[in-house]
Amino acid sequence: MAGVGNVKLEVRNVSKSYGGRLVLRNIDLTVEEREFICILGHSGCGKSTLLNMIAGYITPDNGEILVDGKPVTGPSRSRGMVFQDHALFPWLTVLNNIAFGPRVQKVPKAQAKEMAREYLRLVGLEAYESHYPAQLSGGMKQRVGIARALAGRPDILLMDEPFGALDVLTRESMQAELRRICETLKPTVLFVTHSISEAVYLADRVVIMKDGIIADVFEVGMPHPRSSHSPQFDEAMVRIERVLMGSDRPDAGYPTEETLYAPKAGSA
Amino acid sequence: MSRTNTAADLPRSEKEPIRPQNAASAHIRTSTPRFSIYRLTFLPAVLMFVLWEVFARINVTLELFNPRFLPPPTMLIEEGWRLAQSGIILDSMISSTTRIVIGFIIGCAAALIAGVLIAKFKSVEYWFSPVLTLIGPIPALALLPLFIIWFGIGEFPKILLIAWTTFIPVLVYTLDGFKTVPSTLVRSALSLGATDRQVFIRVMLPAAIPHFLVGAQVSLGLSFSALIVSEMMGASSGLGYIIVDARNYFKMTNMFIAIILIGLEYSLFSWLLRLVERKALAWRKDGLRDAVQR
Numbered sequence: 260m261a262g263v264g265n266v267k268l269e270v271r272n273v274s275k276s277y278g279g280r281l282v283l284r285n286i287d288l289t290v291e292e293r294e295f296i297c298i299l300g301h302s303g304c305g306k307s308t309l310l311n312m313i314a315g316y317i318t319p320d321n322g323e324i325l326v327d328g329k330p331v332t333g334p335s336r337s338r339g340m341v342f343q344d345h346a347l348f349p350w351l352t353v354l355n356n357i358a359f360g361p362r363v364q365k366v367p368k369a370q371a372k373e374m375a376r377e378y379l380r381l382v383g384l385e386a387y388e389s390h391y392p393a394q395l396s397g398g399m400k401q402r403v404g405i406a407r408a409l410a411g412r413p414d415i416l417l418m419d420e421p422f423g424a425l426d427v428l429t430r431e432s433m434q435a436e437l438r439r440i441c442e443t444l445k446p447t448v449l450f451v452t453h454s455i456s457e458a459v460y461l462a463d464r465v466v467i468m469k470d471g472i473i474a475d476v477f478e479v480g481m482p483h484p485r486s487s488h489s490p491q492f493d494e495a496m497v498r499i500e501r502v503l504m505g506s507d508r509p510d511a512g513y514p515t516e517e518t519l520y521a522p523k524a525g526s527a
Numbered sequence: 528m529s530r531t532n533t534a535a536d537l538p539r540s541e542k543e544p545i546r547p548q549n550a551a552s553a554h555i556r557t558s559t560p561r562f563s564i565y566r567l568t569f570l571p572a573v574l575m576f577v578l579w580e581v582f583a584r585i586n587v588t589l590e591l592f593n594p595r596f597l598p599p600p601t602m603l604i605e606e607g608w609r610l611a612q613s614g615i616i617l618d619s620m621i622s623s624t625t626r627i628v629i630g631f632i633i634g635c636a637a638a639l640i641a642g643v644l645i646a647k648f649k650s651v652e653y654w655f656s657p658v659l660t661l662i663g664p665i666p667a668l669a670l671l672p673l674f675i676i677w678f679g680i681g682e683f684p685k686i687l688l689i690a691w692t693t694f695i696p697v698l699v700y701t702l703d704g705f706k707t708v709p710s711t712l713v714r715s716a717l718s719l720g721a722t723d724r725q726v727f728i729r730v731m732l733p734a735a736i737p738h739f740l741v742g743a744q745v746s747l748g749l750s751f752s753a754l755i756v757s758e759m760m761g762a763s764s765g766l767g768y769i770i771v772d773a774r775n776y777f778k779m780t781n782m783f784i785a786i787i788l789i790g791l792e793y794s795l796f797s798w799l800l801r802l803v804e805r806k807a808l809a810w811r812k813d814g815l816r817d818a819v820q821r
Contacts, residue, residue, distance in 0.1 A: 316714055338721030346711035350733045350810045360719035390812040411719040482671065 267292045267447045268313065268415055273310055273322035282308050284471045286322070290415075295441060295448045297462035299455065299499065306451045313449065314338050314417050325395055326414060338363060339413030343420045345404040347392040350460075353403050354379065354388040360411030376408040380393055380438060398429040404406045405437070409444065418450045422457070438483055454502070459495045460485050467502050475502045556747045576600050598780050603787070606780040615769070620788065622764040627796070630686040634693025634750070635743055641694075643699035644733070647727060659698070667692040667749070668756050685754070692753040697742035704738025705731055730746035737811070740804045747800060749794050766792070 268290040283305045290296055300306045311317050313324055315334040324331040326338065339360075345357050355374050355417040361371035379385055382402040392400055401421055408416055414505065422430045434457060452458055458465045465477040477499055481491055566568070583599035586592065598606075610616050644651045665690060676685035708731055716730045758767025766785045775783035 314714070314718060316717075334714065336718065338716055338718060340718040342711045344709075346715045346717075348712060348730065348733070348735075358801075359716070359729070363716070363719060363721040363725045372649065382812065393810065407719070409620035414719070417718075462780060521596075 260402070265292050266290070267294070267326065268326075268449075270309070270313070270323040270348050271323050273319040273324060275305075275312065275317070275320050283312075283319075286473060288466065288473065290447060292451065293446055293460060294452065295457070296450065297458035297465045298451045298468060299465050299503070300453065300468035301456045301503070302453060304468045305470050306453075309468070310349055310419050310449060311434065313326050313415075314340050314472065336360065336411050337414045339408035339411045339416050339494070341404050341408045341416070341418040341421045343423045346398040347400060347407070347423075348519045349392050352389050353395070354383065356392065357410045357512045357518055359407060359408045364411070372376060375406075375410055377405075378410045381409070381443070382406045382436070396429075397425050398433055401425065401433060402436070405440070409440075409446070413446075415447045415449060418448065420451055420453070423452070428431065428456075435484070442483065450493075455496050455499050456487055456492075458491060459499065460487060465499060467499060469505065473509055477502075544749065548740060554637065556763055566757050593599060595779050604778055607784045610781065610784060615783070616633075616788070619764055619766050619769055619785075620792070623754060624707050624757065624792065626638075626682065626765065627689060627750060627792075630689025630748070630754070631693050631743075631750050631796075633686070634690035634746070635697050635739075637690065638694045638697035638742070639699055639739060640775045640785070641737070642705065643732075643790040645702060646705035646731065646735075659695075663695045663699070667695075667753055671757055675761055685757040685762070687755050689750050689753045692749045693743075693746045695748040696749065700742025700745065701735055701739045704735030707738075740800075744800055744804070747797055748793070751789065751796075755789060761777055 266289055267375040272422060273283060273286045274281065286309060291324065298306045298309065308317070312319055313331065315331050315338065347505055348359065351359065356371060357375035357378050358371040361374050362368070376388065379388055382405060384399060386403055387395065387399065392403065395403065404421065422433050425433060438461060450461060459479055462479055465479060466473055467475045467477060479495060528688050559631050576599040580599045580601060586597060587594045598820050621727055637709045645655060671688055678687065680686040712734065713726055721729065758765035759771045762768045766789050769785035773779065774786065
């Protein structure tokens with residue numbers, strides 16, 4: 260899927276530390292236009308920090324982040340964000356939540372609402388336009404969150420474990436939904452997750468992060484829609500799991516006494 | 528008065544546990560509309576007055592203590608009617624209501640404006656927050672004699688006292704509202720292209736409004752104390768004045784009438800404020816009412 264598109268996002272030699280602890284070390288990442296990238300890793304590996312830095316909420320200690328060749332200096336509409344806790348404005352109706360982006364970008368009110376309706380149709384929630392977020396289920400809230408981020412017409416869509424708080428069934432239907440939306444709009448997406456199957460299902464490329472570095476980049480290269488029951492899917496999962504669990508031994512993936520408690524340097 | 532609503536609603540769920548052996552019958556019982564004593568929200572208040580009447584009447588005949596100390600409610604109604612015909616009650620209510628409405632609105636508005644300035648400008652926060660923490664805890668009523676000496680005994684010191692009493696709690700709650708806005712809300716607004724100004728107007732302000740309204744509800748009681756006390760000192764009209772006047776001439780019935788009117792007026796204002804709150808926070812769906820369907 261990667262194609263020969265232009266470079267959309269460039270992360271160059273970025274590091275970040277909190278209180279003396281290095282969270283990200285010399286990260287280099289290039290994302291092409293219309294690519295769907297999953298950033299995969301354990302909690303605390305720095306994947307959310309990287310995403311927040313690309314969004315412009317936090318600044319790197321050194322290195323730089325370029326979007327369309329321009330350095331990121333702070334949050335802007337060029338990078339839309341979908342949060343795990345959906346972060347909808349509770350006092351606005353569903354429609355006004357989605358129209359928020361166009362409205363603050365000075366689109367006239369009627370036109371903004373029309374745009375919002377379009378994105379609401381895209382996520383299949385036309386019937387709920389005058390509901391408040393508190394009246395929606397978790398999955399519906401996240402659909403609105405995605406529609407709202409898309410309505411801001413970002414160059415890159417950033418998603419920070421958007422389905423992490425959903426139950427398994429809702430989660431799977433949301434993944435299919437997101438794939439369908441991506442086939443229609445073909446946005447550039449950076450999707451942070453800690454679920455291997457989610458990453459393999461969604462991504463063109465999976466960036467595997469471990470202890471603040473990029474451990475490996477994995478091209479999935481399977482046609483959509485992907486089925487989690489195919490042998491290729493299993494193979495991809497096993498290969499990623501092996502990198503993630505940090506050993507090439509056959510029992511990789513199942514932490515033993517040794518891998519859990521032994522000091523990192525001497526364990527292998 | 529409407530407070531009895533929620534108070535009376537509460538015990539129902541506690542008194543009707545669904546026993547396992549006849550869960551089915553319990554289900555049928557609750558699903559069919561039937562008479563419930565808890566729907567009669569006025570009952571406790573009525574009962575209180577009836578008991579008061581009976582006790583006071585007994586006291587009139589037996590003279591357990593001086594009957595003038597506790598006149599029966601029927602006598603209060605009689606006296607109240609006479610007082611109303613003389614126009615004193617209407618006059619007092621009008622002057623008290625004017626004071627509390629003006630003072631309360633000025634206090635709330637000032638608190639909201641100050642809250643916005645403190646939240647928006649670091650310099651304002653730096654210069655004013657320490658001053659406010661210094662003078663905020665002083666009971667406003669302690670300031671009244673000072674206000675009277677500074678500004679005389681006209682309307683101004685009374686309204687100022689009410690406004691000041693309202694101001695401090697509303698400001699504290701409003702600032703708390705600004706400080707507790709979830710950071711993801713601000714972040715998502717910024718990522719949708721909002722400017723700092725738009726973030727403030729479209730995110731910070733609406734997020735702080737519920738806190739502001741809680742502050743207003745809390746300070747309403749304090750504002751009423753400020754009203755009554757300011758009318759007790761150097762006033763010639765108002766419900767507080769009736770009480771002082773009644774004390775000076777030992778008119779116990781007048782004192783009771785004024786006390787009851789204060790209670791009614793407070794209930795009215797509290798109800799109005801809750802109405803505003805319900806309208807402004809229609810998007811909210813939480814709390815006891817929605818926790819369990821009853």
